[in-house]
Amino acid sequence: MINFNKFYKLFNLISLSLVIISILLLSLKGLNFGVDFKGGTLIELRANDKNINVTSLRQSFRSMNLGDFNVKKFGNESDFLIKIEKKDTSADAIEIIKKELTTSIGSSFNFRRVENVGPKVSAELLKSGVIAIALSLAAMLFYIWIRFEWQFSLGAILALFHDVIITLGLFSLFNLEINLSIVAAVLTIVGYSMNDTVVIYDRVRENLRKFSDIKIYELTNISINETLSRTLITSVTTLLALVSIYLFGGEILKGFSLAMIMGVVFGTYSSIYIANPILVKLRVSQKTILKEDTE
Amino acid sequence: MLYFSKLRITLVFIVALFFIIIASSNFQDSENSLISKKINLGLDLQGGSYLLLEIDNEPVVIQKLQNTTTIIRNFLKNKNIIFNDLRIQNKKIIFSVFKKDIELVETFFLDDESEINPYYSQYKSHQFDIMIENDEFILSLSKYGLIEIKTSSQDQALEIVRRRVDEVGTNEPNILKRGNNRILVELPGLDDPMRIKSLLGKTANLTFRFVTQNNNDSFGTEILLFEDGINEAMVNKRIILNGENLLDAQPQMNNQTNETVVSFTLDRVGSKRFGKATSTGIGKQLAIVLDGKIISAPIIRDTIASGNGQISGNFTFQSATDLALLLRSGALPAPLNIIEERTVGPDLGQDSINAGVIALTIGFLLVILFMFIKYKIFGLIANITLLVNLFLLVGILTLFEATLTLPGIAGIILTVGMAVDANVLIFERIKEECKNERNNIIAFDTGYVKSKTAIIDANITTLIAAIILFFMGSGPIKGFSVTLAVGIFTTLFSVYFIARMLTGLYVVRNKEKANII
Numbered sequence: 079m080i081n082f083n084k085f086y087k088l089f090n091l092i093s094l095s096l097v098i099i100s101i102l103l104l105s106l107k108g109l110n111f112g113v114d115f116k117g118g119t120l121i122e123l124r125a126n127d128k129n130i131n132v133t134s135l136r137q138s139f140r141s142m143n144l145g146d147f148n149v150k151k152f153g154n155e156s157d158f159l160i161k162i163e164k165k166d167t168s169a170d171a172i173e174i175i176k177k178e179l180t181t182s183i184g185s186s187f188n189f190r191r192v193e194n195v196g197p198k199v200s201a202e203l204l205k206s207g208v209i210a211i212a213l214s215l216a217a218m219l220f221y222i223w224i225r226f227e228w229q230f231s232l233g234a235i236l237a238l239f240h241d242v243i244i245t246l247g248l249f250s251l252f253n254l255e256i257n258l259s260i261v262a263a264v265l266t267i268v269g270y271s272m273n274d275t276v277v278i279y280d281r282v283r284e285n286l287r288k289f290s291d292i293k294i295y296e297l298t299n300i301s302i303n304e305t306l307s308r309t310l311i312t313s314v315t316t317l318l319a320l321v322s323i324y325l326f327g328g329e330i331l332k333g334f335s336l337a338m339i340m341g342v343v344f345g346t347y348s349s350i351y352i353a354n355p356i357l358v359k360l361r362v363s364q365k366t367i368l369k370e371d372t373e
Numbered sequence: 374m375l376y377f378s379k380l381r382i383t384l385v386f387i388v389a390l391f392f393i394i395i396a397s398s399n400f401q402d403s404e405n406s407l408i409s410k411k412i413n414l415g416l417d418l419q420g421g422s423y424l425l426l427e428i429d430n431e432p433v434v435i436q437k438l439q440n441t442t443t444i445i446r447n448f449l450k451n452k453n454i455i456f457n458d459l460r461i462q463n464k465k466i467i468f469s470v471f472k473k474d475i476e477l478v479e480t481f482f483l484d485d486e487s488e489i490n491p492y493y494s495q496y497k498s499h500q501f502d503i504m505i506e507n508d509e510f511i512l513s514l515s516k517y518g519l520i521e522i523k524t525s526s527q528d529q530a531l532e533i534v535r536r537r538v539d540e541v542g543t544n545e546p547n548i549l550k551r552g553n554n555r556i557l558v559e560l561p562g563l564d565d566p567m568r569i570k571s572l573l574g575k576t577a578n579l580t581f582r583f584v585t586q587n588n589n590d591s592f593g594t595e596i597l598l599f600e601d602g603i604n605e606a607m608v609n610k611r612i613i614l615n616g617e618n619l620l621d622a623q624p625q626m627n628n629q630t631n632e633t634v635v636s637f638t639l640d641r642v643g644s645k646r647f648g649k650a651t652s653t654g655i656g657k658q659l660a661i662v663l664d665g666k667i668i669s670a671p672i673i674r675d676t677i678a679s680g681n682g683q684i685s686g687n688f689t690f691q692s693a694t695d696l697a698l699l700l701r702s703g704a705l706p707a708p709l710n711i712i713e714e715r716t717v718g719p720d721l722g723q724d725s726i727n728a729g730v731i732a733l734t735i736g737f738l739l740v741i742l743f744m745f746i747k748y749k750i751f752g753l754i755a756n757i758t759l760l761v762n763l764f765l766l767v768g769i770l771t772l773f774e775a776t777l778t779l780p781g782i783a784g785i786i787l788t789v790g791m792a793v794d795a796n797v798l799i800f801e802r803i804k805e806e807c808k809n810e811r812n813n814i815i816a817f818d819t820g821y822v823k824s825k826t827a828i829i830d831a832n833i834t835t836l837i838a839a840i841i842l843f844f845m846g847s848g849p850i851k852g853f854s855v856t857l858a859v860g861i862f863t864t865l866f867s868v869y870f871i872a873r874m875l876t877g878l879y880v881v882r883n884k885e886k887a888n889i890i
Contacts, residue, residue: 189564190721196712199425210845217837225830245799257779260849262842266787266857267839273831277798280827308801311747312794315740319790322736323783326730330417331783338787353695362834 080306082350086358089351093240098246107250112161112257113193115207117200119162119171120193122152127185132158138182142175153329156227157190207261211242214265218272226279227366233356234275237348243270245340259334267341270316274309275349281305282357283367290364298354313346375875385870389761392768399771412771415778416559416851418726420719422566424558425551426534426573426709433526433707434464434514441501442466443514448489454478466501466512477507482512493517514859523553526706536571536702536711556709564718568695576664576708577699579616582608584658584670597660599667600686606670608660613650613686615704618643624693624702625683633688635697636681644680644820652676661686663696715848729782729798736786737763744793746799750879751890755796758872762792765863778852788860794831795868798824804890812890817880821873828868832861 113120118210125135135158136149145164152159172192179187195203215238223231251255289297289365317339324335399411416423438461445466449456453476459468470478482490482503490512491500500518502513514522527550534556538546547559558573560566584606588594592611599605621638639647650659651673660670661684669686688696741759745752766785770777803820810816835857842854883889 133525170567170571188718188720189716190718192714192716194711194714196710198427199713206845210841214838214841217841218834221833222835224747232407247760258847258850259853262846262853265838265842266835269835270791272834272838273794276830277827280830284823304805305801308794308797311801312791315743315793315797316787316790318739319736319786322739323732323786325732326728327732327783327786328779330725330779331728331732331742334783335779363405371498 079299079303081299082302082354083358086351086355089347090355093348093352096244096247097240100243100250103247103250104243104257107258109246109250110253111204112255113195113200115200115204116163117195117197118164119173119190119195120191121157121159121162121172122191123240124154124188124190125158125185126187128156128181130156130183132187134183134273135160138179141182142178143282144175157329161212203258204352207258210261211264211268214268215239215242222272222276222279224336225276226283229360229362229366230279230283232360233353234272234279236356237275237345237352238268238271240348241267241344241351244344245337249337253332254336257333259331260337263334263337263341266338267345270342270347271348274312274345275353277308278302278305278349278353282354282362285366286362286364286367289335294362295358298357302350304352309346309349313342316342377877382874385874389765389871392772393761393764394768395771396764396767399767410771410774412767412773413776414722414726415776415849415852416715416722417717417779418560418722418777418782419561420564420567420717420722421559421561421713422563423713423848424566424570424573424711425713426530426556426558427712428526428554428556428706429531429708429710430523430526430554431707433522434519437514437522438464438466446491448481449478452481458696464513467509469509471506472508475505476618478510479503479505482510493521496520518799520553527553527556529706530709533703533705534558534573537698538569540698540702541569541572543569546831554714562719563718566714566716570711570714572695572699573709574711575699576705577616577702578664578704579619579700579816580612580662581614581649581650582610582612582660582662583654584660585609597662597665597667599670606658606667607659608662608667613659614639614643614646616700617703618646619700622692622697624688624697627683627685630685632685633690634683634695635688635693635700636683637700637707639680639682641680644678647680647682648676648678651678668696725779729779729786733782733786733789737789740789740793750888751780751796751800751876754872754875754879755793755800757875758796758867759789759792759872762860762863762867763789764858765867766860769859769863776852777856778849780849781856783854784853784856784860787865788856791835792860792864792867795828795864796872798828798831799868799872800890807888807890811885813880813884813886817876830867832865836861 132149132151139147139149139160144162147163148161150159151157172189172194176187176189215235216239219231219235222234233359245264245267248254250259280300281304282298285292285297285301292300320335320339323331326337327335395410398409442459442461445468446459454470457469459466459532461467481502482488483499485492485494487499490503492498493500496517498515498517500515500521501512502515504513531548531550535548538548538558538560543560543563545561547557547561549557551557558569563569585594585608588607590609592609594607594609596605596607618639619637620640623636625634625636627634654673655676656673658670658672661668668684671685684696706723737759741756744755748755763785766788800818801826803817806816806819806823807813810819839854839858839861843851843858846854880889
């Protein structure tokens with residue numbers, strides 16, 4: 079048996095500081111919103127000429143007077159991703175860019191992907207993304223409130239917040255792009271983290287019924303240990319799947335799988351080190367759950 | 374209990390086989406297989422264009438106000454009611470009447486059978502809200518009046534958009550309403566939406582009007598630019614003909630001038646009007662105006678009674694074809710703006726599919742290898758379950774002809790990773806039970822029973838996330854939520870029916886074996 083409970087205080091302190099740092103990062107540095115949420119144009123192109131590089135592309139885009147833009151390599155040697163922030167792009171802007179690129183560089187390009195999101199749509203997408211995440215947190219809170227006592231809901235929700243905030247904090251720290259698929263990833267993280275917490279809580283409750291003489295501090299430790307191998311095995315298989323998406327699933331899914339990988343790691347950690355210490359803090363005992371049973 | 378009737382075993386086997394056959398129909402030529410159903414590939418996988426159009430209803434509202442003003446003027450004149458200062462101001466129609474007439478005029482507007490202010494019984498509201506201040510009537514479009522205008526212009530626009538897209542001839546376009554002022558156009562397989570975009574970007578409001586030099590003409594005049602944006606001409610506001618009078622329009626080569634023109638055929642009313650205008654107006658210039666710009670303004674040399682004519686104007690063959698197409702499909706009720714566009718080329722789509730398949734294969738192999746090493750014989754059972762689960766998932770998506778997107782593929786891979794969770798929960802529980810229970814059958818039964826709540830809870834939480842994603846997410850993300858949600862059900866089915874049966878068969882044969890798991 080591993081004494082997880084010995085480190086409750088230490089890890090709570092670490093978690094708390096990570097959350098604070100994340101909140102600071104989010105409010106001071108902010109997030110790197112992609113075209114979906116900020117509006118603008120995204121072009122993924124493949125050059126047929128091997129000599130074309132980021133510098134030459136950057137030069138020719140600069141001459142087009144498109145305002146702020148960003149050119150970077152995208153996976154392959156000859157694949158590039160260009161983001162243009164200008165919001166009021168006209169319907170034929172892409173056509174003009176195609177023509178100008180051919181005249182300034184000469185080589186033919188394959189426009190593999192073009193995304194053009196107007197300011198109104200991006201604002202709506204951002205709003206619905208935020209609502210989706212808030213709604214899922216609320217739904218989880220509600221579900222766990224029905225299934226368990228309020229102390230458990232509080233613990234589970236704090237664990238969720240912890241995972242979501244730290245994942246977003248890391249995205250801010252490394253300047254990773256937030257797009258629609260990241261919202262999907264965050265929601266899945268919420269589901270996964272909840273899943274993990276619930277399995278341990280289920281065991282805590284079962285043990286509370288069984289043992290009246292064991293303090294919650296010890297009891298959480300027993301429950302964590304009893305479910306530990308499941309926790310680890312599921313994390314491993316999920317991570318195996320995610321790492322395989324990250325490595326082989328193509329550039330488009332990289333951000334999504336990376337967010338999920340972070341989420342699974344933090345989700346696993348928080349269901350041990352956030353969800354359980356909360357129960358200890360709230361002095362959960364056999365009475366807490368027996369009240370419900372007699373009701 | 375761990376004993377299963379023959380019937381149950383057969384049923385489970387049939388269900389699994391059924392979905393395996395359906396799932397595999399995706400990999401066969403549709404002509405050879407029994408089931409012709411296939412998973413639809415999303416635009417991000419098969420390539421194509423997604424366009425979200427927003428209808429600019431401003432002009433429609435202004436037109437509505439102008440029409441209503443005319444109606445009110447004629448109506449009050451007919452009723453011999455004296456009114457003053459009828460005008461449109463800040464999108465409100467304002468006029469004043471004598472004090473004695475106020476009550477009478479009010480009933481004209483508030484009557485349920487009102488001729489000038491239609492009553493929508495389904496909304497319990499008139500088209501216009503009425504306010505009376507002193508002797509002034511102030512009419513503004515009611516909430517439902519505005520909704521009526523929006524939905525009707527959306528209906529019309531949808532029809533015109535459909536006609537235009539059909540005329541271009543892309544395969545299986547998807548044209549849908551979104552909200553009450555948007556239209557979604559999905560064009561699978563189209564990697565360059567430029568032509569469609571330029572066709573949808575034009576209102577195509579065609580009018581024939583006389584050019585005039587005298588700005589005191591009745592009906593009023595306005596100065597319009599030519600297409601070249603430099604020359605201009607003064608034209609009468611009176612419309613001789615408009616696009617609605619056209620029966621047909623085709624691009625054509627004029628043999629005499631060697632110029633590309635658009636030839637048109639008018640309907641009966643149009644022919645009559647055109648004949649009359651061309652007979653009275655010989656020597657005058659007739660401006661052909663499209664969306665507020667003059668295409669050309671030929672001089673009338675002869676009466677044209679046949680109802681056939683030509684529009685010339687420096688066309689290339691392409692631009693003449695496009696103009697003919699626009700004229701045939703009719704004018705949009707209001708301008709459309711493209712507010713979102715997403716286009717994926719077919720080769721990127723194929724690359725995404727390949728990458729997805731590789732990731733799925735590797736992810737699957739890693740997971741089954743891990744499970745086998747960890748649980749040996751039970752790992753094998755979990756792996757068989759997982760494989761069947763995968764077929765069930767793909768089978769159900771096929772059966773409902775769901776749309777598979779790139780995030781959807783990610784959802785399938787994720788399901789592979791998370792699906793073993795239920796089996797792991799059960800196996801771990803059984804392990805614990807085996808410590809105190811010598812009889813393997815009882816240990817297994819207890820294991821299944823005791824792990825149930827955790828499994829249900831765990832899956833419901835993921836399902837909640839998936840459902841919210843489905844309702845809040847767009848396009849590709851919806852595909853992710855669908856595979857995630859379907860994956861939960863197939864996982865539960867395969868764990869409780871297939872895995873449980875297989876473990877049962879094994880345990881019954883090894884009742885007394887120590888350290889069975």
